[in-house]
Amino acid sequence: MSEILYTGLLAPGSLGELIAACDFPGTSLFLLESLPTRVVKKRDERLNLLRFAQYDKEIPFAKFTAGRIFTPDAELRWERQEKEEFRVVYCGLDQRQAVLAAHGLEDTFAAQGKHSTETKDSAKTLEARYDAKTKDYYLFGERLRSETLKEMGPGLQEGDYAELRIPRVLRYPLTEEELHEGKRYVIVSIREYRNKESGQIELFRLQGIRTWDRKKSGVQLSMTPGEIAGGL
Numbered sequence: 001m002s003e004i005l006y007t008g009l010l011a012p013g014s015l016g017e018l019i020a021a022c023d024f025p026g027t028s029l030f031l032l033e034s035l036p037t038r039v040v041k042k043r044d045e046r047l048n049l050l051r052f053a054q055y056d057k058e059i060p061f062a063k064f065t066a067g068r069i070f071t072p073d074a075e076l077r078w079e080r081q082e083k084e085e086f087r088v089v090y091c092g093l094d095q096r097q098a099v100l101a102a103h104g105l106e107d108t109f110a111a112q113g114k115h116s117t118e119t120k121d122s123a124k125t126l127e128a129r130y131d132a133k134t135k136d137y138y139l140f141g142e143r144l145r146s147e148t149l150k151e152m153g154p155g156l157q158e159g160d161y162a163e164l165r166i167p168r169v170l171r172y173p174l175t176e177e178e179l180h181e182g183k184r185y186v187i188v189s190i191r192e193y194r195n196k197e198s199g200q201i202e203l204f205r206l207q208g209i210r211t212w213d214r215k216k217s218g219v220q221l222s223m224t225p226g227e228i229a230g231g232l
Contacts, residue, residue, distance in 0.1 A: 003125065010104060019057075022069075025071065027071070032052075053173045071092075135190055139161075141166070186209055189208050191204060
C-alpha cells in the first residue's frame with residue numbers, strides 16, 4: 001500500500017463522524033490538548049489539559065483544541081480554527097482513502113497537481129516527493145519510584161513520570177507489561193518525511209511509544225508531550 005496525505009476543514013460534528021468511520025483499532029494511541037480561556041488552578045484539571053492515552057472511541061474528541069490518533073501505519077490529527085472548524089490532516093497508509101474522501105478531505109498532492117506542471121502521478125503520493133524514515137526521540141521524565149509517589153502526596157498513581165523542569169506530572173500510555181519491565185524512560189517513534197529536492201523535513205507523524213533503557217544508543221534529542229502534540 002502507498003502512503004497518502006489528505007487534508008480538509010470539518011465542523012465538530014463531522015470530525016466525530018470521521019474519527020468513528022476511520023475505525024481505529026483499540027491498540028491505537030491518542031494525544032489530546034485543551035487550551036482553556038480561564039486560569040486553571042486545580043491540580044486534576046491541569047493534568048487533564050494534556051491527555052496521552054490508549055484510544056477510546058467514546059471520548060468526545062471534538063471538545064479538545066487539538067489532537068492526534070495514531071498507529072504505526074497512520075495518523076489522524078486536527079486543530080481547532082476560527083468559526084469552530086477543525087483543520088484535519090491524515091497521513092499514512094491508504095487503506096482509509098475512500099473514508100477520507102467521503103467525509104470531505106482532499107488528496108493534498110492531487111489538488112496541487114491540478115495547478116502545477118508536474119505529472120499527475122508525481123504529485124499524488126508521499127513517496128514521490130519525500131524520503132521517509134522513522135526516528136526515536138526520548139520523552140522527558142523519569143518514572144517515579146513507589147516511595148517517591150507516597151512522599152509527593154495524593155493525586156498521583158503508579159506509572160507516573162516527572163521532570164524537574166516541567167511543573168506537572170507526566171503520564172504515558174504504557175502497557176502493564178511495559179510498566180513491569182523496570183525501564184524508567186519512554187521514547188516516541190516518529191516517521192519523518194524529508195523533501196527530496198530541498199532536503200528539509202516537512203512532515204512527520206507519530207507511530208508509537210515504548211519504554212527505554214537510557215544506555216541504549218541511537219535515540220535523538222528529548223521532547224515533551226506538549227511539543228509532540230503540535231505539528232499540523
